Amino acid sequence: MATMNIQLNKQNVGEPWGFRLQGGQDFRQQLMIKKVQANSPCAGRLSPGDAVVGINNYNARELTHAQAQNLIRQSGNNLQLTVLRNQGSGLDRIESLKPKGPVKFSPWRQQ
Template identity: 60%
Template sequence: MAGTGVVQLHRQSSMEPWGFRLQGGRDYRQQLCVKKVNPGTPSAGQLAPGDTIVGINNANAQAMTHMQAQTMIKNSGNNLALTVMRGYGGPDRIQSIAPKGPVKFQPRR
């Protein structure tokens, strides 16, 4: 089901991982989205693969690079608010996280 909503995540300690893998960002020319959710973590049952992240702690995330989004998430303490769009992605629509564009380096032969 498609829709936008705010997901409030809470954890006991900053040593506890949020439990989701982030993919995309402006530098990858893809929307930020959830690639994977680990069971038994604060994200389990709250996020799903394919959820598009459009906001992080009330900040617009649609123009953020991957690193900017990661930094905001890491610096959020023990409470994290994610504004997500559901139903637009899904495990079958998640693409590779490889950057798009020209290759900057070639492997040595």
Template identity: 55%
Template sequence: MATTTVQIQRRSVQEPWGFRLQGGSDYRMALCIKKVEPGSPSQGHLTPGDIILGIGGRTSQGLTHAQAQNMIRGSGNALLLSLQRGGENFDHIKPKGPIKFSPWKHQQQH
């Protein structure tokens, strides 16, 4: 999987970066990008599933979700992220065909 560094710029600290962070050491999973808002400063730079290896030139290994959020919030108007592209993003997987078990159907039969 490819690693890359991206720098994202925004006009002011009041403007949101436009991405949703997922994971952290407190969740026992890597920090990664969950969602990118269309039209945001992050669009075109980040992709859902990107794993965050570093924030502002510092490693993100061992950071809790809140620690990573605070580093991102404290970055001013320029955010430097080291990323591993091609992380696991399973949002596109949806069941195909009929659902084989539904608790509501089961309750109605009794």
């Protein structure tokens, strides 16, 4: 696991950061990045499965989900996240199992 400080910037306050957060002390789970939206301020910077341990130099290990969301919302156009990145995390492996193209099914025939 590698600890990384990631600085994110966006053009205006109304623009979303483009990631989905999961977990928190109220869920008895580590805060983690669940999903990253393509073409967003965090695309290519954050990865699903990154554990969020800091938000704007604030220790995020004991935060509830709502507290973490509020810190992120209050950050304005500049957000610094400290994450633990595990290369080849479980979420990465699950994402790799999703079909990449159209899924074909054979229709069931009654006889």
